[in-house]
Amino acid sequence: MLPVIQFSDVVKIYPLKAGDVTALDHISFEVERGEFISIMGPSGSGKSTLLNLMGCLDTPTTGDIFMSGIGVRDMSDVELTNLRRDRIGFIFQYFNLFPLLNIIENVSFPQMLKSQKSVDPKKAIEVLHSVQLEEGLYTHTPLELSGGQQQRVAIARALINDPDILLCDEPTGNLDSKTGANILELMTELNRKGSTIIVVTHDSNVASYTSRTIRIVDGRIAA
């Protein structure tokens, strides 16, 4: 089976007036289906850049990235956007739910983007059950929920279109340790059920939940 993500000699250079910044320097690695990976490294080492490239928010300067075998290098903005919608689930540190939409609507949002019309909330409810959010909260707005509950909703939103991979940027960075542990347990369970998950973190405790850790230093994979 094709790897979910394949980086092949990827270089990312940010051209700046003061001189080019090489954020990623000849990176190659593969993520297999069903893996639970953490990416660790000091600040400024290139973790966010790596996550943005994996999330198809940006394209490499040189080298190739394949998402389930599809090269993204020459994709248009419309194609990259559709790829993000259909194959990638994003989970952010600050949850980033839409304050104008209720919980069900937040979760259904990517589903509506895909179908281009309003959708049956059945699937959203199903996914919300799988992230263990109490049903009484489904018609509330995000700001009425606790941080842990919001992150559960965010995970449900990321899962709604059955993505190939979940990309998480410090998913527990804004939660207390007990809630953070609950979220990590949820992610472990999702991984057991088959989800491929990548977590960017600087917290080695988070990394201990994952089966593999990729360390980057100065834009390169260390060990």
Next chain:
Amino acid sequence: MSTIFWEISKRNIRIHMLRSSLAMLGIIIGVVAIGAMGILGNSMTQEISSSLSSVGDSVIVTPYSGGGGFGGGGGGSGSSANLMLTDQNYQQIKRAVAPNVAIPILSTSEHMKVGVGSDDIVATIYGIPTNQEKDLLPDLEAGDYNNENSGCLVGSTFAADHHIQVGSRISIGTDGQYGTLRVTGIIKERGMSFDISTDSALVVTKEWYQNTYNTQNVYNEVVVKVTSGDTATVKTIIENQLNRNIKEKTVSVTDSKATLATIYSTFGTVTTFVTAIGGISMVVAGVSIFNILMMSVNERIKEIGIMRSIGTQKKEVMSMFIYESAIIGVIGSLIGGIICILAGYAVSALMLGTTKYLFTVATMTSVVEGVGFGIIVCLLCGVYPAWLAANLNPIDALRHE
């Protein structure tokens, strides 16, 4: 397009009700300004055309004064007292325009008193041949045409202002030195006209005028009532006859129809101009829409970044902001349109004393134009902020705090 963006736009307007309402208010004012100006202008044009068209087709011949063509209007002959048409001119005109009737008219401004000890009045006195009074002034309100030398007709406004009835007596001259005239009839209101303005004037016989002021064989103007052929032809005939010497013209000829056309087009221009002033307030409204949409974009940079990162297309982000301006634009413009009709009703009633011109095609068109313009302005002002939002770099937008 997905209904979720429509929903988000609606909710965003709702949670920012105050500023959305203010932007709407701007559009409402813009639409009302354009629509109300249009209503007023069109009502005025129609009001004037209804009072002018009753004049009928006539051609007015006045002595050539070197000036431009317009200015034929009746009355005010004081300044051109030395410029008179001769009887020979009159006979030439009469022959040239036959079978149309040519009426010679004398006029002056005079002091007079109605009743003993009353105030001194200054009014215009017209001298018209007795047998042609009927041709020029076909409608009397009361009494009969004047067929005696010391009789006169008075205009309806003059009669009302000075409590004059058939049989009233008016003494003419500063101390009544020209004798007394008896009112035989009251002329129906004629409104504005090109030939003579009788509403506030006296009409006397040509003989009384000539005897009193000792003016033989000269006239201030000649009015041709055009019943056969059209006014432009009659005008040309007269000019060909009397202005043979191009360098030294004898007469100025005013064609009532052409003058009317000029007046209409002038009113049209004024209406357009005034409506354009209304358009300025629409521009101001547009700026405020632009402003709130820029605010809306700026507040939601992070949200736009999230939307884009989880798979929202540029055009969908764009639609969200276009919807927002469209909602404000359509609601504001429609409210403006309704207020416009109400305001137009009030203004017409107050300024013109009638609302019969309100629900005509021309006035309703101006309301529709105002509403349409309002919606278009809103949409146009929404385009740039929406474009800006759609083209934010998703990574930068995501990082935005």
